[in-house]
Amino acid sequence: MRYEFADCVLDVDRHVLLRSGETVSVEPQVFDLLELLAESPGKLVPREEIIERVWKGRFVSDSTISARIAAARKAVGDDGKTQRIIKTIVRRGLQLATDVNRDAAKAQKNDPQTQQLRYAQSRTGQIVPYTLAGDGLPVLRIGSVVHDLEAEWRLPGERTRLTDMTNRFHLLRYNKDHRAMSDSTRQVTYDRRIDEILTVTKAAGFDQFSILAEFSGTFPALHFAARYPDRVKKLVLAGGWAEGRDHRAGSEQPDSIRTLIEEGWQTPGSGYAMGSMLSYFPDGPLDSVRLMVNEMQSLYSREQKLEYRDTGNSASVVHLLPDVKCPTLVLHGRHSAVHPLPEARKLAAGIPNASLVVLETGNQIPLPGNAAYDTYMKSLTAFLEAPD
Structure with a gap:
C-alpha cells in the first residue's frame, strides 16, 4: 500500500516514508499515525481513534500525543504553525489537509500477484x-x-x-x-x-x-x-x-x-x-x-x-x-x-x-x-x- 501526498510517499508494505525521494526515519508510532491519517484524507480522525490505533487503546499522556504529532509534522515537512499538511481540529482530533493519491495502492490491491x-x-x-x-x-x-x-x-x-x-x-x-x-x-x-x-x-x-x-x-x-x-x-x-x-x-x-x-x-x-x-x-x-x-x-x-x-x-x-x-x-x-x-x-x-x-x-x-x-x-x- 502506497499513499502519495505533498512531496511524500508513505509505503506501508515496506514501512518507509519518503520525502522528495529521500528516506525519512520515523518511530513506529509516528508511522502508524501517518498511515491512519492517509487512509482518510480530508476527514476528521477523532482523538479516540488515534489512541486506539497508535497506542492500542492504552493510557497515554497529552504530552506524548503532542510529541508524536509534532514528529509526524516534521517528518512530512510541516509544522504546528502552518499546519498545511496535518491540521489540528481543536479538542476533537486531526485531519490530513491535502490530497492523497492512492491509485497505485488500488492497483496493487487488485493485483493477485502482489502481497x-x-x-x-x-x-x-x-x-x-x-x-x-x-x-x-x-x-x-x-x-x-x-x-x-x-x-x-x-x-x-x-x-x-x-x-x-x-x-x-x-x-x-x-x-x-x-x-x-x-x-x-x-x-x-x-x-x-x-x-x-x-x-x-x-x-x-x-x-x-x-x-x-x-x-x-x-x-x-x-x-x-x-x-x-x-x-x-x-x-x-x-x-x-x-x-x-x-x-x-x-x-x-x-x-x-x-x-x-x-x-x-x-x-x-x-x-x-x-x-x-x-x-x-x-x-x-x-x-x-x-x-x-x-x-x-x-x-x-x-x-x-x-x-x-x-x-x-x-x-x-x-x-x-x-x-x-x-x-x-x-x-x-x-x-x-x-x-x-x-x-x-x-x-x-x-x-x-x-x-x-x-x-x-x-x-x-x-x-x-x-x-x-x-x-x-x-x-x-x-x-x-x-x-x-
Missing part, C-alpha cells in the same frame, strides 16, 4: 507481520507448510491456494514468532501464540471471526477457541492431529522422518530432505513439494526442523476438545500416514458439534493440482459460508 505485508505490535512489544486480503467473511488462517508469509507467497501452489481463499473470504494471515519454541515451556509458547492472534485480529478489525487451522496450526487454534469462545464463530481443522506420535501405539519404533531430517536437511536439494516432505505429501504434485523443500531449507536449520518435529510428536490437545464450543469441521486425508485418519476422528469425536470430511488423498492437506483439492476447497467454503 501486502503489514505490521502490528503486541502488548509485549513484539512486532507481528501479517497480511489482510480479499472480501467476504473474516477468516484467520493459522499454520502453513513454510510458516513464513513471504516464502509462502513465493510458492506457486500456495499462492494459488491463497488466491482461491481470498476470492471468497477476508483472509488474515500472520508470521508466528519462531523463537517462542526454543526458549519457552509449552504453555508459555501457546500463550504467545494467543497473544499474536489477539494482536493481528485487533489490527485487522476482526471482532468475531472464523479460523482455518492447517497442520500444526491446529494447536494454537484450539487453545484460542477454548479460551475465547465468544470470538470464534466457526473452526476448520485441516490436516491436524489430536495427539502426536509419542502418544500413539508403535512410538517405540524409530522416527524415520526425524532420521531423514538429521541425515540430509543441511544439503540443498537432498533426497533425504525431499523424502521427509514427501512423507506428508506422497500424492504431490512433485514439483510443488520440491519447491517447498527449497524454501524451507533456506529458512530453517536442521536443528529448527528437528525441534518442530519433536514438538509435533509430543503435542496433545485431547484435554481441550470438550471446551471448544463453536461449530467445527475436520478435514483429513484418508491415506495420510504421518498423522493418520484416527487422529482426525479423535478431533471430531472430542469436539461437541464437530463433523469430519474424509478426503481421498494420501497428502496431509491436498495441494493445488491434487485430485482432492477441489473437494477440500468446496468443503471448507460451504461450511464457513453456511448460515448459523
Whole structure:
C-alpha cells in the first residue's frame, strides 16, 4: 500500500516514508499515525481513534500525543504553525489537509500477484507481520507448510491456494514468532501464540471471526477457541492431529522422518530432505513439494526442523476438545500416514458439534493440482459460508 501526498510517499508494505525521494526515519508510532491519517484524507480522525490505533487503546499522556504529532509534522515537512499538511481540529482530533493519491495502492490491491505485508505490535512489544486480503467473511488462517508469509507467497501452489481463499473470504494471515519454541515451556509458547492472534485480529478489525487451522496450526487454534469462545464463530481443522506420535501405539519404533531430517536437511536439494516432505505429501504434485523443500531449507536449520518435529510428536490437545464450543469441521486425508485418519476422528469425536470430511488423498492437506483439492476447497467454503 502506497499513499502519495505533498512531496511524500508513505509505503506501508515496506514501512518507509519518503520525502522528495529521500528516506525519512520515523518511530513506529509516528508511522502508524501517518498511515491512519492517509487512509482518510480530508476527514476528521477523532482523538479516540488515534489512541486506539497508535497506542492500542492504552493510557497515554497529552504530552506524548503532542510529541508524536509534532514528529509526524516534521517528518512530512510541516509544522504546528502552518499546519498545511496535518491540521489540528481543536479538542476533537486531526485531519490530513491535502490530497492523497492512492491509485497505485488500488492497483496493487487488485493485483493477485502482489502481497501486502503489514505490521502490528503486541502488548509485549513484539512486532507481528501479517497480511489482510480479499472480501467476504473474516477468516484467520493459522499454520502453513513454510510458516513464513513471504516464502509462502513465493510458492506457486500456495499462492494459488491463497488466491482461491481470498476470492471468497477476508483472509488474515500472520508470521508466528519462531523463537517462542526454543526458549519457552509449552504453555508459555501457546500463550504467545494467543497473544499474536489477539494482536493481528485487533489490527485487522476482526471482532468475531472464523479460523482455518492447517497442520500444526491446529494447536494454537484450539487453545484460542477454548479460551475465547465468544470470538470464534466457526473452526476448520485441516490436516491436524489430536495427539502426536509419542502418544500413539508403535512410538517405540524409530522416527524415520526425524532420521531423514538429521541425515540430509543441511544439503540443498537432498533426497533425504525431499523424502521427509514427501512423507506428508506422497500424492504431490512433485514439483510443488520440491519447491517447498527449497524454501524451507533456506529458512530453517536442521536443528529448527528437528525441534518442530519433536514438538509435533509430543503435542496433545485431547484435554481441550470438550471446551471448544463453536461449530467445527475436520478435514483429513484418508491415506495420510504421518498423522493418520484416527487422529482426525479423535478431533471430531472430542469436539461437541464437530463433523469430519474424509478426503481421498494420501497428502496431509491436498495441494493445488491434487485430485482432492477441489473437494477440500468446496468443503471448507460451504461450511464457513453456511448460515448459523
